[in-house]
Amino acid sequence: MTGGMDHVRVHPRFLHSNATSHKWVLGAFAELLDNSLDEVCNGATYVNIDMLRNKKDGNKMLLIEDNGGGMDPDKMRQCMSLGYSLKSKVADTIGQYGNGFKTSTMRLGADVIVFSRCSAKDGKSSTQSIGLLSYTFLRSTGKEDIVVPMLDYQKDGREWKKIIRSSPADWNTNADAVFQWSPFSSEASLLKQFDHIKDQGTRIIIYNLWDDDQGQLExxxxxxxxxxxxxxxxxxxxxxxxxxxxxxxxxxxxxxxxxxxxxxxxxxxxxxxxxxxxxxxxIQHHNIVNDMMIVNEITYRPQPGADKVSQDSNIVAVVTMGFVKDARAHIDVQGYNVYHKNRLIKPFWRLWNVAGSSGRGVIGVLEANFVEPAHDKQGFERTIVLSRLEARLIQMQKNYWYARHRPCGLSNYDSPSQISNLYHFRP
Structure with a gap:
């Protein structure tokens, strides 16, 4: 029985299978970083990622926290539900997919507990909420719905008072589930987590992290x-x-x-x-352009009418290309870092694949807001627009390579200036 717990009518196995949509574990971290960056408009000045220890069993846990606007009880429920995203209605946010929080946290570990505090605004009091999304809890108790135990509080003067949504008994049922299945055994230890949040923000703790095939932590x-x-x-x-x-x-x-x-x-x-x-x-922000020499910029305009590309003449991508400064070492580095709305989708995307060393050392950066990212934001949807962009990027790399390359070895040259003399630079 779920009693008065918040729950979603989806089988818990869906949580696990849905999380595997993130093939690459660092892509799951990226989703959570996106959410924090989107909170800049609500006052966020940082996102903090760290390792914690579970006091119950000593195991490692992940912490991701920011000081953004936080979530009130309703937004917390929307966050923990499946297939819901308020961001889909907000322009210029990175996290456009309702499942992003669930798939990313479940990709990193079996269980997640979320603490969020929302400061007073629009005549409403400050609130703080705790939500538990636990695959371990659901599997161990044989639940056939996704049950999400949640606890809510509202500030009354200087005190935080429980928000009773149905009955005190239901509130206690939620609390008991959190005490049993989270790293925190009491209400006091739960509330102590809000000391890290101060006025507003969200604190996410992921635990029971996944093992790899050798039985070690991934x-x-x-x-x-x-x-x-x-x-x-x-x-x-x-x-x-x-x-x-x-x-x-x-x-x-x-x-x-x-x-x-x-x-x-x-x-x-x-x-x-x-x-x-x-x-x-x-984390020191790094622009790949700083790794280039003999830099060239080319403006690419997608062909109007292709798929859903707008007729707007302002939709362009400026492709910055160059040889990596360590090209003389013959390291097999090449490809384009393709961003969408400021977010890296394809790192070092290698498109020109030929035998031999042709294209080696040529890297590029572009922001292509006219192509649609895949659901996990680690690739693009296969469309005519993407195919045309691919073909054009390959041609750009070929043109750049053949215009500047001569058949003598880079290893004979010791400095970027000497390497520069090897090429016919044409802006």
Missing amino acids: LDFEADEEDIQIRGVNRDEKNIRMANIYPNCRHYLTYKHSLRSYASILYLRIPPGFRMILRGKD
Whole structure:
């Protein structure tokens, strides 16, 4: 029986299968960073990602918190429901998909507890809410609906008073479920989490993190105490060693396994004063253009009438291309970093695949707001517009390569200025 608990009529197995839509675990982090960045309009000045310890069992947990506007009880329920997104009606927000919070948190771990405080506005009192989305709870209790225990409070003077939505007995049923299945065993320990939030904000704690095929945590917190990395096929020790030798290729060599590296190139622009903090240290925003030499800019205008592309002549993409400054080392780095509405969708997208070294060392950056991202924001929907963009980007890379390349080895040259002499630069 679910009693007075909030619940959604979807089988809990859907939570797990839905989370696997994130093939890449760092893509799940990106969804949560998007949500915090979208809160800049509500006063957010930071997002903080860290590791915590579960006091019940000593296991590692993930923390993602920001000081944005927070969520009132109704918005909290919308956040924890499936297929609902208020952002779909808001222009210029990154997180457009209602399932983003659920799929990303469930991709990182089996369980998540959310604390959110919303400051007083529009004549309404301040509120704070706690919500538990726990696959462990649902599976262990044999629930056939997705039950989301929630606790709400409203500020009355200096005190926080319970919001009783149905009956005190139902409120207690929700509280008992949270005490049993969350890392917090009492109401006092739950409320203490709001000390971190101050006036407004949201604090997300993900626990029972997933293991990999070898039975180790998928997330690696030990390799670098200032980073969160992933184990397995995305981690290449040779690339890590090369990244220390060739700094201009560092992000290409490390973004697949390092959250710090990936997050530093995740956005083209960071709002002034906004901080992304990972394990106590700021993530330094990085523009891939700074890794280039012999830079060239080309304006691409999508063909009007293709799919849903507007006739608006202002819809263009400025493609910035160049040789990576470490090109003389013959590192096989090439491809385009393609952003959509400021957010990186395709990192180092390799389109020109030929035998030999043709195209090697050429990288590019563009913001293509006229192509539609896939639901997990790790690729684009296959459309005519995308096919035409692909073909044009390949041609741009070919033109750039053949206009500047001569058949003598870059390794004979020691400095960017000497390498520059190797090419016929035509803006």
